[in-house]
Amino acid sequence: MRRSDYLIKRAAFAIITVFVAITINFFLFRVLPGDAVRNLSRVPRASNELVNALKEQFGLDEPLWQQYVIYLNQLLHGNMGISFSNQQPVSENLKEALANTIPMAATGTVVAIIIGVSTGVFSAWRRGSKLDQVSTNAAIAFYSFPTQWLALVILIYLSPWFPSHGMSDPFLIDPTPWEHFVDVARHMFLPSLTFALTLYGEYTLIVRSAMLETLGEDYVLTARAKGLPQRRIVTRHAFRNALLPTTTLIALSLGYIVAGAILIETVFSWPGIGNAVYQAVTERDYPMLQGAFLVLTISVVFFNFIADVLYFKLDPRITE
């Protein structure tokens, strides 16, 4: 198989997955009883014009399969309907929420990967030592803590020192860009810390077991026999090969990142997409819920595709 073939195949898989998700999304909200669930135009307190406009846009008087085609077409134009709770377009709401989520979740994830990779490599290298036992069991513990619970515990013990609610201080009037940045960064500290702690355990365990696999390979024995220093064997020989399964598994853990975002943003009232999901569930705001599900799925599929490309770069053998 040629290089381009592989990438095309993965891209096709990504697109079909998104398509499957859209289809699930469409039928889930329409086959089940309950008019409010099914009908995108039942925005509470909406004017007649809005209801009629939505009915026409989404063809709500047409048969189901035709509605499906219209729905796909509207999605392609970025139209996800109108939010029940604030009567704004769902896509606008989600765009804003996503922009708030990304810096917080990305900081937490990057910190988690750095801690996870270093403790994982170290644990595998000094396998069976006291430090390995402590580090591995700590990783299992953090992996086991329910995310929302960890967030609450952090809230109890660290909220006197850091802002625990929202994304910026509403009483900060006319801040300079620098002041605003510091304010947001301080608000970001607790949610990002929770994020890093809930994710790092899994990464440690993944990296550790991938490293244990490669440390048992013959080329590691050869490298030792050549008299290479241990540090070089670990970084150049074992770790490089352990990166392969690690990328795949980190890509598969993207679902955890999304789950983490939902739970953590709920606890800290971070105005991101996770909090939007929580609000949509409590307020029965179905168009928002549908939209958020799609956006989250598309981001996971997108990053999975990136991981596939990366994997390909790391391991040219894959085409054989």
Place this chain on the structure above:
Amino acid sequence: MGMRTDVTDDIGEELKRPAPHRGRRNWFWRVISESTQAKVGLGVLLFFIAIALLAPWIMPYDPRTSVGEPYEPPSWEHPLGLDDGGVDMVSLLIQGGRVSLVVGFAATLVAVLIGGGIGIIAGYFGGWSDSLLMRITDYFLVIPDLPLAIVVAAVWGPSLSHLIFVIALLLWTTTARIVRAQVKSVRERVYVRRAGSLGASDLRIVFRHVLPQIGPLLAANVVLTVAVAIFDETALTFLGLGDPTAITWGSIITFAFLRTAISAGAWWAVIPAGLCVAFVIMGCFWLGQAIEDALNPRLKVSYLSTRSFRVLKPAAPEDG
């Protein structure tokens, strides 16, 4: 892989050859007796299961009756204090564990039945059923779990049985993949083919010859699935998608969040419930991991290890 174990027998004097196969029914006790990790894991699980079974006899107070002031701190009478309604926390935890474990095991049972069935059909019969089923599994594997569960549960309405099915819907994919891969490899072994040519029916081959072979791996998968199911129960309940009247570990954490336990500083209303969840998950993890490790002889070899192998002993780990 077969080659590699031979090599290690030569160099690793302390690496004991596993005890000869004493019939396939013994594998579980062999894993338990050889691994401390497995013993601890099984012990923790049995402890929580015993408490759940004995709940009616050991619960000190009724988990639905008020016995004091809201958020009364821990005392001799109430070692973990009272919750916002003045209910004894120990009784709440015991009752909550009961329901959480039932949800966890029931969801796992459903997930393993679906995943196992799909895995067996795909792996055993191969061909178009294999590619179709594995395609579907692939898509489900990528679509993020929690958002999908939220969407399904939000549309379906909150109840305990819905929760069980929603969690099962998320968890069957891993089982399906593992079972399919195993069935595919076992099916090609000589004794299975021989049984086929002797006229054994497909059903007989699957249940008598294939399933017992994949038993250990399936057991590890089941144990790890229970952990994820219990984790998911707390998350979905936290988002308001569980049964609002049931007492579970998830609902205890949720009520602490919603009813200002945090600002009241009532750590006893939050922390114990999360620790119970974490201990059950850790127990599952230790047990599951021990079974998986026992199945993967390759992990016993580490050419950089400083402990297990005599041939490597002289080299002290160097830091340079």
